[in-house]
Amino acid sequence: MEPSSTPVPTPVLHAHDIHKSYGKHPVLRGADLTVDAGQLVAVVGENGAGKSTLLKILAGTLPVDRGEVVLSGTLGYCPQDPVLNSSLTVEQHLRYFAAAHRLPHLDRGRELVRLLGYERYGESPVGELSGGTRQKLNLTVALLHDPDVLLLDEPYQGFDWETYLRFWDLVDDLRNRGKAVVIITHLVFEQDRFDLLADLADGRLTPRTASREDTHVGA
Incomplete structure (x- = not known):
């Protein structure tokens, strides 16, 4: 019998060795993130950790000091x-x-x-x-x-409970259609919704946990 082959996930967003400083204040010090098609990722960090800076870099609206961002497909930025x-x-x-x-x-x-x-x-x-x-x-x-990749910065801010639930229905539909979603937040209330949680601290991203065992993650 031939060994069964597992489909290799397709990265749609890859950020490598991202550095960014404002003046003499370093914010990102070598952040790495890989996101596959159909993957839901949370980037979690305290206020001032550089989450919005990272998202702007991923969206292409802020230049890096050093590093590379590669995007495959179309981008949506919120x-x-x-x-x-x-x-x-x-x-x-x-x-x-x-x-x-x-x-x-x-x-x-x-x-x-x-x-x-x-x-x-x-x-x-x-x-x-x-x-x-x-x-x-x-x-x-x-x-x-x-878009193939959706970047969201604190997307549920101001949502009531009904809208919050509708938001997750929408995200589930996007994932089921192979779209990648990256959410920047300082709080994660429902960790099991995500394929990857990456903590942003000291300018670097550290994978915390994958809740869906059949999904490849990389950071």
């Missing part, structure tokens, strides 16, 4: 502070972001609005929305083009 225009409505944001991604229609955007439960605010200016609803829109525009 920063902690929503990048939204307070004078535009929810519907206008969907249209503008769809045009930026050259999407032929708004079907995915409207599906996400429905899944996150804020349909009634379609014609409301963002400046009139609650913080939680703005965060829903922030997540929606990051997912509008159905």
